[in-house]
Amino acid sequence: MRSDIISRRDSDTGNSNSMWGGRFAGGPAAVMREINASIAIDKRLWREDIAASRAHAAMLAKQGILSSDDAAAIDAGLQTVGQEIAAGKLVEDPALEDIHMHVEHRLSQLIGPVAGRLHTARSRNDQVATDFKLWVRGAIDEALGGIDALEEALLVRAEEHAATVMPGFTHLQSGQPVTLGHHLLAYREMLVRDRSRFADARRRMNESPLGSAALAGTGFPLDRESTAAALGFDRATANSLDAVSDRDFAVDYLHAAALTAVHLSRLAEEIILWASQPFGFVKLPDGWSTGSSIMPNKRNPDAAELVRGHSARIIGDLIAMLVLLKGLPLAYAKDLQDDKPPVFDAADLLSLSLAAMAGMIADLEFVPARMRAAAAAGHATATDLADWLVREADVPFREAHHVAGRAVAVAEAAGIPLDGLSLEQLQAVDPRITDGALACLSVESSVASRTSAGGTAPDRVREAIAAARSSK
Numbered sequence: 001m002r003s004d005i006i007s008r009r010d011s012d013t014g015n016s017n018s019m020w021g022g023r024f025a026g027g028p029a030a031v032m033r034e035i036n037a038s039i040a041i042d043k044r045l046w047r048e049d050i051a052a053s054r055a056h057a058a059m060l061a062k063q064g065i066l067s068s069d070d071a072a073a074i075d076a077g078l079q080t081v082g083q084e085i086a087a088g089k090l091v092e093d094p095a096l097e098d099i100h101m102h103v104e105h106r107l108s109q110l111i112g113p114v115a116g117r118l119h120t121a122r123s124r125n126d127q128v129a130t131d132f133k134l135w136v137r138g139a140i141d142e143a144l145g146g147i148d149a150l151e152e153a154l155l156v157r158a159e160e161h162a163a164t165v166m167p168g169f170t171h172l173q174s175g176q177p178v179t180l181g182h183h184l185l186a187y188r189e190m191l192v193r194d195r196s197r198f199a200d201a202r203r204r205m206n207e208s209p210l211g212s213a214a215l216a217g218t219g220f221p222l223d224r225e226s227t228a229a230a231l232g233f234d235r236a237t238a239n240s241l242d243a244v245s246d247r248d249f250a251v252d253y254l255h256a257a258a259l260t261a262v263h264l265s266r267l268a269e270e271i272i273l274w275a276s277q278p279f280g281f282v283k284l285p286d287g288w289s290t291g292s293s294i295m296p297n298k299r300n301p302d303a304a305e306l307v308r309g310h311s312a313r314i315i316g317d318l319i320a321m322l323v324l325l326k327g328l329p330l331a332y333a334k335d336l337q338d339d340k341p342p343v344f345d346a347a348d349l350l351s352l353s354l355a356a357m358a359g360m361i362a363d364l365e366f367v368p369a370r371m372r373a374a375a376a377a378g379h380a381t382a383t384d385l386a387d388w389l390v391r392e393a394d395v396p397f398r399e400a401h402h403v404a405g406r407a408v409a410v411a412e413a414a415g416i417p418l419d420g421l422s423l424e425q426l427q428a429v430d431p432r433i434t435d436g437a438l439a440c441l442s443v444e445s446s447v448a449s450r451t452s453a454g455g456t457a458p459d460r461v462r463e464a465i466a467a468a469r470s471s472k
Helices: 030-036 039-062 068-086 099-119 124-160 180-205 224-230 240-245 248-275 302-325 334-363 368-377 382-393 397-414 423-429 435-440 443-449 458-470
Strands: 165-170 173-179
Touching (some): 039 099, 039 124, 039 224, 039 334, 068 099, 124 240, 124 248, 124 458, 165 180, 165 443, 173 368, 173 443, 180 248, 248 334, 302 334, 368 443, 382 397, 382 435, 397 423, 423 435
Antiparallel strands (some): 165 173
8 A cells, every 4th residue: 555645445445434433334335435425525625624633633732632742643644644635646535435534544544543533522523614614714815815806907997997988877778978987986896895795704704613523512621712713713613513513604605705796797797798899898808708610700708708607606506505504403414515515616616707807807998989979879968958957047857857858859850969959959949058058968078077976077086096095
């Protein structure tokens, strides 16, 4: 048997029961071995498993439950196992069920029977819960980094286009002119909320289950706060039953991931629309588009479409977790073996989606002339005319709204934009309109006038960018 790898057992491959007690004389059926094995999935927890095991062994020694020599041998052995797995030398054995047994089995090969002392005052139930929490905490930190990168890309492009005029839509109809910078900052606001949800989830889940044992705690004199501190947790969990069965932290992560993915999907949909020929607001760079197998003229927004598509899977991962948990009594049940695939899937997809979106936003080539023309084409300054009548002619807004609507009808009949109407044409609609109204009908004047807090005026956009940077 090779000693430099985590290898398959020779004599007990058909009987995983040797790892977990003498209660069972015979080995499991072949199908039972297959359905029970999770190593193909949970091998991703190996770093967390070794870190938690090292912290547990150190605490056992500190409490006099484990001799210092045994603790040192276990710690050195665990470090060796970690090095081997990092080097790609893990050989999966379904008979060993999961990553936790793989690590323990290899440790026993390296240091002998003393490896069995590591599991003192610990169950796989609190071991799994601890490892999974550590992994999810790392996934949250990765998501926060991805959000920060996308936020920065949005801020850079918003600053570049603080005064670039584009149509603002409601019902996908041109409503009022806005600036592209303002539009991009709207997505930044979504990311701020996403970041807060991930941060809240991290703070709420940062309690250590280690030492809860199977479900009832243990009679050994553990120092659970020391292992919690060693692993970066704020405190130990307060209830052993809850600690081993709680997966709220996974649901919290998936909820934050799903809502972030929805926001990314909305932004991806904008890019897809804007890149289409009827819009023409952006040109897709080669690095973020693909061609057609039959139509040489095509430039497809595949990266954006995949981000949009990934959101469906991430939402599905959240639903899968909620349904998994909804019928479970306390405490641990083997159903919880299926808690990891949705989290791992969502984390992979979210990381990729955030990175892709940050890259696309940074590289998109915007077409300001096309945006400006679209903003002017929809008579989008009609509200500005109504506002002018309210301010300057003391017309009630509802009446002013009707006057502006009649002006739009005249412009449409003439086939010209609203700001193309002459003073005579406007006064034919309503004699209270003076030449002062002409200055407010261009799209540039419209966006410049929207100076209320949170408005689209270029100065407000620049202030918002400065505030965003100062808050980091």
